[in-house]
Amino acid sequence: MPAFAAVDLGATSGRVTRGEIVDGRFILDEVHRFTHEPFDAGTGGLLWQWDEIVNQVKIGLKKAMDLGPLDSAGIDSWAVDYGFLTSDDQLIGSVHCYRDGRTDGVLESVTAQVGRERIYSTTGIQFLFFNTIYQLVSAIGTPEYISAAKFLLLPDLLNNYLVGSATSEITNASTTQLLDATSRQWDFDLIEELNLRTDIFPELHEAGELLGKISGHGAIDGLPIVAVASHDTASAVAGIPLRLDGKSAYISSGTWSLIGVEVDSPITTELALAENVTNELGFGGTVRLLKNVTGFWLLEECRRNWRLNGNEYSPEQLIELANQIEIGKFLIDPDDPRFAAPGEMPERIASYCKEKKLTVPETPAEFARCIYDSLALAYARTIRKISLVSGKEIETIHVVGGGSANDLLNQLTADATGCEVLAGPVEATVMGNLAAQAIAVGAVSDLVQARELIGRSVILKRFDPVAGIDWESMQNRLKLNN
DSSP, X not given: OOEEEEEEEOSSEEEXXXXXXXXXXXXXXXXXXXXXXXXXXXXXXXXXXXXXXXXHHHHHHHHHHHTSOOSEEEEEEOSSOEEEEOTTOOEESOOBOTTOGGGTTHHHHHHHHHOHHHHHHXXXXXXXXXXXXXXXXXXXXXXHHHHOSEEEEHHHHHHXXXXXXXXXXXXXXXXXXXXXXXXTEEOHHHHHHTTOOGGGOOOEEOTTOEEEEOOSSGGGTTOEEEOOOOBHHHHHHHTSOOOTTSOEEEEEEXXXXXXXXXXXXXXXXXXXXXXXXXXXXXXXXOEEEEEEEEOTHHHHHHHHHXXXXXXXXXXXXXXXXXXXSOTTSSOOOTTOGGGSSSSOHXXXXXXXXXHTTOOOOOSHHHHHHHHHHHHHHHHHHHHHHHHHHHOOOOOEEEEESGGGGOHHHHHHHHHHHTSEXXXXXXTHHHHHHHHHHHHHTTSSSSHHHHHHHHHHHOOOEEEOOOOOXXXXXXXXXXXXXX
């Protein structure tokens, strides 16, 4: 039986899952899970505990191998963050978190310098303050930048540590806002316009390549590493059993909600720029036309704040409490910049509501209700924009990832968008990671067959829209339905 290990690194937790193909289905066994979060190093900035993340990945791979032989392993992670390396592949300094304040104001200065139209015309990437383009510009002149021989995004950085590979996988590279989405190569003209060093940009590879075998790490030595779609959302979308009618969208629901459709080529029209949609490259030559919307980050930061104050609430408790609160009474824009940084989230939400003359939540139940309703509204706005830009009539939304287990938000999403919602698989990212490996070793032929296999491996839960709530009135209250 073909067997693989999928390493999936999210912005708050990581896991290693062993996957086997048995009787035409993926059978998953999560063998290792760990939590992590960035820490404030003071003048050093907001940093990831990178050494600990690497150590936990090695522990997980060992556990997966202990259960039997593996054909390969593959690594995906969140996007945009990177590490600088010396010429002999030693990490220079620390790995910054994308929420670090060093990029404050950089997006504005960069776009003033070269123009939004110039950047978007080739990269097709949504303007977000934390994109790699702004992180690298903010690093110019630092000792780490000056001494670097190359930079690698996080999955590539880990692959380099394990097998010595020094190239970058294309799906994650596209999120940097420095890649030409049409040629699928670095946009060196843009890089030079920004006075960035061209010599630190690595060669690129597509998902599906064998990168090498692990060496120098003891018990896990000899394990082949395959390049999967290394941006976790790219793996998640590859892991969705999408309907082939062209009327399906997806929401990859976790810390962030990634909302979009799969298209054959980048869409970089004036309308796409105006709506700030992104064209991230996907597995098998596809393009993911999507927008980033703040997701469960809001609720997790509230939970962290309450926990620090001696009050622990599980996600299940908050769903139950939120169900007791009037729908639409409390609303925010999840993407307001004040919600981007960690810390004191309930206070920030309350401050937003006071400033906008909206009803202010006070209890955990009211904050949870506020977040769920506001996310559903944001999803509806975004689906409308994606449909407009792509020209696709969207009738079905596939919700995948951890958020797909939240029945309350799934029903709200169906109601707010007027679309059928199919929830699952929760493990879409792992499924997509495993699918890329299975294709690479010849266990399945292509993405179509892999998605058929995934479809047989999961049971999707359906939510039909229910009328009766005036969602347009809620949008109008927020003054965001333009």
